[in-house]
Amino acid sequence: MYIVLGLLIAVAVILIVKPWHRRACRWREDRRALADGRVLHRCVACGAEIALPRGRTPQTCRAGRADR
């Protein structure tokens, strides 16, 4: 009985915390994409794309927030 209860709590915690949204993106630079000084970064984990000035790298994962 306690095993089932523990399992339910674990599932609930995972659904609330959503650790896959906090996992760092695996960004790849695509220097060919933009010619105005910015570099396009594409995440191979979630498919998000973001353009940043040269020399900067994305710090956050945008999984599930592609509409922003």
Ligand SMILES: [Zn+2]
């Ligand atoms: Zn990502």
